[in-house]
Amino acid sequence: MKTPVPVNRIDDLAQDLAARHHRTPSAGDQIDKAVVDADLAQLASDGYLILPNLLSAKDCADIRRAVHPLLGEPGRNAFEGVKTRRAYSVMAKTRAVDQLVDHPRVLALLDRLLDPNYLLSQLQVIDIGAGESAQIEHFDDAMYPIPRPRPALSAATVWAIDEFTPDNGATVVLPGSHHWDSQRRPATSDKRRPAVMPAGSCVFFLDTLWHGGGANTTDRNRLAVTAQYCQPWLRSQEAFALSTPQDIVRQLSPDLQRMLGYSIHPPICRGSQRNAPTAASWPALTMSDRTAVAPPLGCARPQWPAASRAGGRPRDGASKPGKIRTNSPGAQGYWSVAAVAPRIGQQCRDRGLSSLWDGRRYG
Secondary structure, three states, X not given: OOOXXXXXXXXXXXXXXXXXXXXXXXXXXXXXXXXXXXXXXXXXXXXXXXXXXXXXXXXXHHHHHHHHHHOOOEOOOOOOOOOEEEEOOHHHOOOOOHHHHOOHHHHHHHHHHOOOOOEXXXXXXXXXXXXXXXXXXXXXXXXXXXXXXXXXXXXXXXXXXXXXXXXXXXXXXXXXXXXXXXXXXXXXXXXXXXXXXXXXXXXXXXXXXXXXXXXXXXXXXXXXXXXXXXXXXXXXXXXXXXXXXXXXXXXXXXXXXXXXXXXXXXXXXXXXXXXXXXXXXXXXOOHHHHHOOOOOOOOOOOEXXXXXXXXXXXXXXXXXXXXXXXXXXXXXXXXXXXXXHHHHHHHHHHOOOHHHOOOOOOO
């Protein structure tokens, strides 16, 4: 048994009270310090940098083949992109993109920018269709209501699985916009720069940087994978602890396990039974419970009908109040929100994860 950490002053609460999942060497440790210092200097100045040619042509082909079947229906609005298809909860569906999420060059930057045991906040596949309009410009950590200017609370990567060009929807960044205050908005006179890069490259940016998907004026789609990371004391965008089955978590690298939440932030953030959670020790959700959050591997995600989404409109003919409709192969009819949500909510509360489940959304 570990010797208890003494707590005699308020400052002692910042210590490791919960026997956290101790840090193992990050894959980022293998990157030369001079390289990381140069990358950080460019981030401080511009808010972004391009890391070229990190993946081979074969890597990109393998990823393309694995993720295309996961893509869903086009977006619902101009922000999501009416000609853009996405895949969510990707960690539960394929191992093809793991090497992107924990790439040493990316982790080397995150290890310096964020606190230890930072989290994966979001992992998506984004396929911008031919003829898509430019996305509304935005910054990614706007959901955290903390006034700007301030340090970034999260960071993002966009990986070019297809080549990014000025015409096919390359991410457009506004250099230096990470320094703007809360009232500043992009103007037509502000410099914009498309993140032009060959397939297999990555644009890394602070989530205080204004940016947006570019217009795709070509006749071909443009495929990318994006991973976002946040401070360990913030709520992530996707609920990976719920959407990723534990048998999959056990296959992942220690870096990925920590980023999915199998770690702890002192003194006791995200603890389980007073200690750090591990993939081996957490009881698994039953498949019926998990399906309400993320569908079985290879299946389409469930959709909330309009009757259970205030102000929404019907999609795919869904019309039954209080139900989730699924188009998944082998699954028929509806799951009952009333029956499933309380069970998930109770399991979340039992594990100290109540903030991840609000009864209205799924991962």
